[in-house]
Structure formats: structure tokens, C-alpha cells
Amino acid sequence: MEAQLHKSDTLNMLGELAAGIAHEIRNPMTALKGFIQLLESSSGDAYSLYFQVIKTELQRIDSIINEFLVLAKPQSIKFEYTDISKIMNETVSLLTAQAVLHDVQIKTIYDGELPDLMCEPNQLKKVFINIIKNAIEVMSKGGFVTVTVSQAPGNRIHICIKDEGEGIPAEQIKKLGEPFYTTKERGTGLGLMVSFKIVEEHGGTIEIESEVGHGTIFHIYLPVTKETSD
Numbered sequence: 001m002e003a004q005l006h007k008s009d010t011l012n013m014l015g016e017l018a019a020g021i022a023h024e025i026r027n028p029m030t031a032l033k034g035f036i037q038l039l040e041s042s043s044g045d046a047y048s049l050y051f052q053v054i055k056t057e058l059q060r061i062d063s064i065i066n067e068f069l070v071l072a073k074p075q076s077i078k079f080e081y082t083d084i085s086k087i088m089n090e091t092v093s094l095l096t097a098q099a100v101l102h103d104v105q106i107k108t109i110y111d112g113e114l115p116d117l118m119c120e121p122n123q124l125k126k127v128f129i130n131i132i133k134n135a136i137e138v139m140s141k142g143g144f145v146t147v148t149v150s151q152a153p154g155n156r157i158h159i160c161i162k163d164e165g166e167g168i169p170a171e172q173i174k175k176l177g178e179p180f181y182t183t184k185e186r187g188t189g190l191g192l193m194v195s196f197k198i199v200e201e202h203g204g205t206i207e208i209e210s211e212v213g214h215g216t217i218f219h220i221y222l223p224v225t226k227e228t229s230d
């Protein structure tokens, strides 16, 4: 509990910093991208490998900035009643190409009649993308990612994302959601932090169940009606 509180304080502080810094970095980035494009088009093939690396790294900076921006207090966030299966279907189709590359199939199960959910659809989509992407990435041998959406007690929606990957050792589970915590060579360690923050803003919770060697389940619980806390 104490750890949770601490994490949330850090998140608020990061949120304030994020907006300012992200903005300051974006402007010079735009200039850099423009000039690199010019350089590339006038330098022939000689340095194409270098340009490839430069562009990949610029993209990486971009994605870090974008993830950080989610932490900033959103300016025009609009909660509206939305069909959760629509959000999930859109998410899954965005990730299909990546799943195929990993020999992974994403199965979705919608359990019964689901009420529309009071949410910010694009923010929720980010959460589902991050968590399903992680699931795909840990399944080196392929297999199924199963997404189940059902109703839960307390007028909540339960979204269950289950993978057949390597699992997470118990002592690492508590580190999930810490900024920059990653076990991947090319990871940012920001995806889960952002996801936790968004779910928290929706008044929801995330629970993680994992068994090393068997797989991991992310349980996301979201209230159907958002309580007005702000």
C-alpha cells in the first residue's frame, strides 16, 4: 500500500514535468528531422546505414516523448459512454500485423451483454495496446493471447489479457509500472507506467497474475460509470 502511494506521488510529479519537457524537446526534434531528411536526399547511398540508425533513434525519442505526454494532465480529455468491444476490436486490428510476426494469434471473447463504459476511448486504447503488445513480445514461441471482456461485481467491466509467455518472477511484479523499468534490450519501460496512470484516472485497477514458464494475466477492472472525483 505504501509503495502504491509513493508510486502515485512520483507519477503526479512526473506528469507536471512531462508536459513542459516534452514540449521543449519537440521543437528542436522537428528541426532535426527536417534537416536529416534534406541531408539524406542529397547524400546518395553512401551513408544510408547511418541515416537508418539516426531515423530509428529519432523515432525512439518520439515514442518516449509521446508516452510521457500521456502523464501530463490531458488538456481536452473527453469521457463518453463507449462500447468497450469496439475499442478492443480496433486495438486488436492495430496489433494484428505485429502478432503475425511473432506467430501469435489474438483471441477476443465478449462475455454476454456489455454495458457502454464511461471512458476516454483513445486513452483506454493506449492501455490495451501497451498490455497486449507486451503479451505478444514475451511469446517467443508464438501461441495465443486471449482477451476476455466481461461484467464484474460492483458495476464494473473486467478485461482479462492472458498470454502464454515466459511469466514474471514474483519479485519483479512489484517493479512493473516504475518509470524506465524494462527487461528488454530496446524497451522504454514506460508502457505500463502510462497504462497504470490512465486506468487510475478512470477509477479502475490493474491486477497481475503470473507464473514463470507459463504466462501472465493482466486483469483490468473499470467502473462502468465514472465517479466524479475532480
Ligand code: ADP
Pocket (backbone or CB within 6 Å): 130, 134, 135, 138, 163, 165, 166, 167, 168, 176, 177, 181, 182, 183, 184, 186, 187, 188, 189, 190, 191, 192, 193, 216
Ligand atoms: P517495455 O515494454 O518497454 O519494457 P513496459 O512498461 O511495457 O516497458 O513493461 C515493463 C516490463 O514489464 C517489461 O520489460 C517486462 O519485463 C515486463 N512485462 C510486462 N508485461 C509482461 C508480460 N505480459 N509478460 C512478461 N513480462 C512482462
Ligand code: MG
Pocket (backbone or CB within 6 Å): 130, 133, 134, 191, 192
Ligand atoms: Mg511495453
